[in-house]
Amino acid sequence: MLELPIDPEIIDDDNARHDAALTADYAALGHQLARRGLSIDAVTAKVASFHVALPSWGVGTGGTRFARFPGPGEPRGIFEKLDDCAVIQQLGRATPGVSLHFPWDKADPAELKAKAQGLGLVFDAVNSNTFQDHPHDPKQPLSYKFGSLSHADAAVRAQAVDHNLETVEIGTALGSTALTVWIADGSNFAGQSDLGRAFDRYLQSMKAITARLPADWRIFAEHKMYEPAFYSTVVQDWGTSYLAATELGPKAFCLVDLGHHAPNVNIEQIVSRLIKAGKLGGFHFNDSRYGDDDLDAGSIDPFRLFLVFNELVEAEDRVAALRPAHMLDQSHNVTDPIESLIRSAGEVRRAYAQALLVDRAALHGYQDDNDALMASETLKQAFRTDVEPILALARLKAGGAIDPIGAYRASGYRAKVAAERPAVRGTGGGIV
Amino acid sequence: MLELPIDPEIIDDDNARHDAALTADYAALGHQLARRGLSIDAVTAKVASFHVALPSWGVGTGGTRFARFPGPGEPRGIFEKLDDCAVIQQLGRATPGVSLHFPWDKADPAELKAKAQGLGLVFDAVNSNTFQDHPHDPKQPLSYKFGSLSHADAAVRAQAVDHNLETVEIGTALGSTALTVWIADGSNFAGQSDLGRAFDRYLQSMKAITARLPADWRIFAEHKMYEPAFYSTVVQDWGTSYLAATELGPKAFCLVDLGHHAPNVNIEQIVSRLIKAGKLGGFHFNDSRYGDDDLDAGSIDPFRLFLVFNELVEAEDRVAALRPAHMLDQSHNVTDPIESLIRSAGEVRRAYAQALLVDRAALHGYQDDNDALMASETLKQAFRTDVEPILALARLKAGGAIDPIGAYRASGYRAKVAAERPAVRGTGGGIV
């Protein structure tokens, strides 16, 4: 029996205020799509079955190296984080999975599973953390200041490998089947590390982890161009990530974080290449303007998000083995994290819905005819269709809110938890 | 009577090991420069009189939003920071000035002055801090989460103005004559702030500060393209900084931080434009590869640093009123901050020395003749001259070390302070 954090009556009341408008808009959009030969209900059904995982750390307020400005009612541990995640799922119905991060989220696995079950949540990929020191973890006495899986010192590498294996062990107990590895290894100055040997050591460590992965598990390697290392990172781009995944074998895949690329890079093309190579593991969704800004998905360049989904939908029918993991990975510095995650999950679904509207037969025809303008317009027409009624109905039918932000605000959840959870006026930076 | 932190004998011993080589190299370089019509001693004299200020916060270990990995013997307060600055100055002889940051460095001004005097240091520009909350400062109860000088709420703006004025007051007591203002105001999302009205509020606040500046003071506004705000910053580029400085009047100047620009931007041209406009206030030196990386000056693109100094030397004779402030502003995450600051001051002097070697008469001739290749080669020839003997002799003659890093390591200073200053194993990010 579920115990959801928001009183369903509040949601019902809020929905009642929007119901007539939604009905009208959905009908109008349905007619328009029918003229284009599309069944709106079929699209809504596909959207309803699309899920994106929540990052447990995302429900806390993020910061920069300069400062972190906490908000009221921040979760103090993984159980409160799960409560917040349940709010997001209850209202938006797009995010049943939660991705945990260790050692941050360490707790008794049985308690975690029970808690999640009661909230209607499941556990997605687990994440290791060797980019921070863990002075209170007796198994990790050595510092990661100069690297982890690629560290020059074998003892640090062994510690990092063990931490990853422990994370897999916990994940297994939780029902996860994937490990996401992001390392902060790299250098700040030319010469600081030997670019070649550091990569060799990384491969060696990753092989040690992969070798002991359970049979049904996948391992996702995340590339990132820079930060926290400012001259080089060991897995700096998809090329290196792919090179590694090839060496690591069939369990290893590349994970694409939308914020981890050089300026101007065509991300959807990387997605296309990784699909072709059979190595697309999944996504960390967010948006960015300048670098790894970790802003809300779709908030800066919504067309780019759409184009990523255009590649995924394009490949859906062609590539049988494709089953990318979808996860949000954002830093919420100036918004209520619950609100940002609700809307970001919605934006990811929006991009998917728009991509489903693309007239692919027409598109392929224009492509084969080199009709650049009509090919471009075919995508643009799908993109500019306002699919909000589809998203809203998918939420509504699944028990969620037509206007999830509005319903959330009406619920008074933030004020309630603010009263229960003492404020932590931190001065540090960091994503914790 | 000075009480310098390093035993002069250690320096003398270290110098003795390098003296013969320096003499030989200096002589050889002198002959080479003489062939080019240059007096090496004249260059050395100019270099010796060139100073760059130290940032008090720079002697601590920096970090990123992900983590901070402290080093041994970190200074626990402003007095220990001054000790560390004195080491840098004693060995390098390029950095007699220290730039303080408030409220971080708050202490009794008389004690500060006495301490500095005993170490042979003086105080350079003072810096205000309205990019962090100051929960322990009774005069700053309001949060800067959503801005400071441009905040939508007049009460926050007033608090930020008052903090700046208090900083000026302290600076006056310390003998400073310039206030550097860097604000973190901006937005993470389009729409979050009204780009126009936010700038109007910034101008209004800056006018309130400028109006109460002592007669002999200057105010430096620092522009920055992004971070900690990821969609817009209020003073995002030199254009806005210049627009503001014009409105603020003759005391206001633009400060160029080398790391605060969009990718590929030609920084030396901005320097040229600000000189032309009479609004170049000074520099925050550092280097960067990806963004505001705050790496050691000259470590990533030494030619760029040289080109900035090429503009300054070019203007030295033409523009009488030019007197830019020079300061290091870096974040040392993987090095001993004392070592990074010693070498960075050296790199700034190196760029200056190289710029002094440019054959300007020949350069102007090539420019007027559109001889692009020889004009380019004229700069390159100066840049590729190894001026290390000049820098070393300038240090030696002023009482410093020929090889300041080597002498510092020989001194055992870091081990000594590590024993005296308890380690703080922080987990936060941030530059503090």
Added chain:
Amino acid sequence: MLELPIDPEIIDDDNARHDAALTADYAALGHQLARRGLSIDAVTAKVASFHVALPSWGVGTGGTRFARFPGPGEPRGIFEKLDDCAVIQQLGRATPGVSLHFPWDKADPAELKAKAQGLGLVFDAVNSNTFQDHPHDPKQPLSYKFGSLSHADAAVRAQAVDHNLETVEIGTALGSTALTVWIADGSNFAGQSDLGRAFDRYLQSMKAITARLPADWRIFAEHKMYEPAFYSTVVQDWGTSYLAATELGPKAFCLVDLGHHAPNVNIEQIVSRLIKAGKLGGFHFNDSRYGDDDLDAGSIDPFRLFLVFNELVEAEDRVAALRPAHMLDQSHNVTDPIESLIRSAGEVRRAYAQALLVDRAALHGYQDDNDALMASETLKQAFRTDVEPILALARLKAGGAIDPIGAYRASGYRAKVAAERPAVRGTGGGIV
């Protein structure tokens, strides 16, 4: 009596096929907007009165330094270019003005005016060209290889000034009231030109032009970060453009070309700053992914285009004097230029229409409350509204086509002119 290039019956026939759908979609959108407190007809009226000028050179096929691949039926001179422009205006009804470029478009002014009048066109800003040599123009014997208005040689500068004044003279005869100046002056290597003196010479030349501008004329200076000069350009950014416009006085304004900025730069903020400074002259609309790509407006990042218009609409009521010039400036390499210009004019209007839908009272409220999420969503809601019915009805009511690309293809215009205008199989491109 107008003689339009497309048979009106073709347009009527095509419209008849789309009329019912448009009526339904317009009604549905009208209801949705009414719920938001907006009158769709009022929006349509504003959109209908919004115009953007066509570049005469845009109806030819562009290329890169590597090659140019001409299309069929390219116009052989200004009169055929005007024919093509008339097609764009007849179908889209957004582009009555044409911007000429000299000496490319030189012809008898009276004939030009008569031709334009017959096609229902008028002349917008005129453009000078000192970025190419004009070996057949007896008034321009000197080469611009090393610059024009900022050239080291006074004779070249004088020639360039004279060419601009001649362009003004022709423009006056044509009814234009603005001169757009884009220069290619700059350098490929550090040292090649003296950054400061080159700018002084530019200002001197621009003053000579501005001094002889007719009373009702404006002069627009276009900044550009790079290309064709790859180390520095003389007017590299809006800061320099603004500095110049200030020195040049009240007739001088800054023109923002959307493709002329460093990566990641926030263009809408530059628009906001120039509005505040009273120096926004106008726009060259296009889109770009990597640099000055000159792609079709709105094709790469439609949200960015919307945000520019959001600033313009924001300022419309606040800033009485604001009257920016709107012009397309694109390079059509792989599409029929007529089609690209039709849709680009539509995209510019689309962005304007979406910006008109922003609930500004709500937005300002969220901004003042630091409600970043709802402020962001307020813009996003406007942006994701599918305003195509508004654009289509505006065209229809003005005599244009509901589906202008479809109607254009139905008309057979391209095939017709391809038969009349001999193909020029150029091998162009700079490096051959």
Added chain:
Amino acid sequence: MLELPIDPEIIDDDNARHDAALTADYAALGHQLARRGLSIDAVTAKVASFHVALPSWGVGTGGTRFARFPGPGEPRGIFEKLDDCAVIQQLGRATPGVSLHFPWDKADPAELKAKAQGLGLVFDAVNSNTFQDHPHDPKQPLSYKFGSLSHADAAVRAQAVDHNLETVEIGTALGSTALTVWIADGSNFAGQSDLGRAFDRYLQSMKAITARLPADWRIFAEHKMYEPAFYSTVVQDWGTSYLAATELGPKAFCLVDLGHHAPNVNIEQIVSRLIKAGKLGGFHFNDSRYGDDDLDAGSIDPFRLFLVFNELVEAEDRVAALRPAHMLDQSHNVTDPIESLIRSAGEVRRAYAQALLVDRAALHGYQDDNDALMASETLKQAFRTDVEPILALARLKAGGAIDPIGAYRASGYRAKVAAERPAVRGTGGGIV
């Protein structure tokens, strides 16, 4: 018997003017290096044996899409191009190989070989050209406007494959053993081409070429992020290039053009990765500030060029199979191409010489100890050594000029050929 274009006496005379200075500088540097444990003569010998190929097209003046401003005495065909290349080799002695481009350089192979032999030149890798149309080549009637090796139309692909095979055939006759393939295939708009299928077609075509490559040949694929396609290119980065090279087998390698990357990308790390993967084929050297600027090697960021060579020298001893091809690929728009190529070859050698000075044992020690500062300084010390005496002596001993630009100017070669070769005042540039 060689017939070199420059009278050896002119070179001797010029050398005589510089000889004493060179002797002194070489001796002084020798002493300095000896103190560092290095034999200057050993370095000079290695530098002397290092060669970089000339691009036949590089001796012509380049341009941009806006204009091309030819210089005096431009070569009118491949035989005159070879004359100019011989000047570069005679003076600089670093460039015995010339890389031809077809169909531009088509001529009787026997005549070409004889001509080259007489000038002391050999032929390096051959280049195909499917980025331009060749209206006068009866074997290439179809247009490459919409692609070549990846074109949607099989007939165009076949034509492009055949052209590459013909290029190999010519190359075989000339003694070349490598084919460099750069294609301009890509798209300007999202949707214009199917990113996945276009890559499949590219692979299919490349396989057809590779299958018919002679036994001792290699094929180099060049990646490029953008331009002439502005939304996507088919081989956009090293990841795609590597993916292709893997599919194509042991004859296929990746070629790194220094100007073909996204902003801020760490090119030396790509070099390191390709070495590790056994797929580094070679380089196109040039420098760039904004994009594919094709400026003179080492002119913009000399430290970057050094770091590339640092990786190559690092791998020299470790990786037996490594034998990268070195070629210049630049566009000379404002300089005499001969001068730019002379100095660029020198800059490449300079970077190599500096990389040879790195104390690798010390570097590896610092790296293993995480001594970031000293590791960084170890590279910087090598970089800032002025190795000009080494370069000059290597030229002198091989029969070249101490000051090759000076000797070239003294020779009057440009004036001589300007008198012989009629000026072509082109108006080039794509958009006209």
